[in-house]
Amino acid sequence: xxxxxxxxxxxxxxxxxxxxxxxxxxxxxxxxxxxxxxxxxxxxxxxxxxxxxxxxxxxxxxxxxxxxxxxxxxxxxxxxxxxxxxxxxxxxxxxxxxxxxxxxxxxxxxxxxxxxxxxxxxxxxxxxxxxxxxxxxxxxxxxxxxxxxxxxxxxxxxxxxxxxxxxxxxx
Numbered sequence: 001x002x003x004x005x006x007x008x009x010x011x012x013x014x015x016x017x018x019x020x021x022x023x024x025x026x027x028x029x030x031x032x033x034x035x036x037x038x039x040x041x042x043x044x045x046x047x048x049x050x051x052x053x054x055x056x057x058x059x060x061x062x063x064x065x066x067x068x069x070x071x072x073x074x075x076x077x078x079x080x081x082x083x084x085x086x087x088x089x090x091x092x093x094x095x096x097x098x099x100x101x102x103x104x105x106x107x108x109x110x111x112x113x114x115x116x117x118x119x120x121x122x123x124x125x126x127x128x129x130x131x132x133x134x135x136x137x138x139x140x141x142x143x144x145x146x147x148x149x150x151x152x153x154x155x156x157x158x159x160x161x162x163x164x165x166x167x168x169x170x171x
Contacts, residue, residue, distance in 0.1 A: 001048050010118050012111075028170045036161055046163055058072065060073045073169070074146065075139045075141060100149060128156045
């Protein structure tokens, strides 16, 4: 298995930006966790490493990372394996995320700038992208239906030896 070193987390909360109607934020946010890896790591090993990493044990509902946690997003941790990640094109990833970003209408310029510097930059620099497939409500943990939408991607950038776990959701 590849070794991943956690570098940092970036959190973009739509509520931190002034929407003209006061509601356009839709309680949405983007969470990016950045990791470094050694050269010549294979994608299956990187996916295995990210699923096994302590930073993956995050319910994304305010609890943060729990080293002993049993949840990941809306799902029980034990139902997620590297095989649940499907290769996805940059165009498809960008389309899914842009539809999610714009679902409530236009965005304030400050939020567009923040998304350009984080979300879009990560997608654009990735050599390969993987999407966590919808595991269905049977995989939800005890309160897993809290998110209306939950989108998760893994972006791999070999040039920078960087892997980013990207979650876009609401609460």
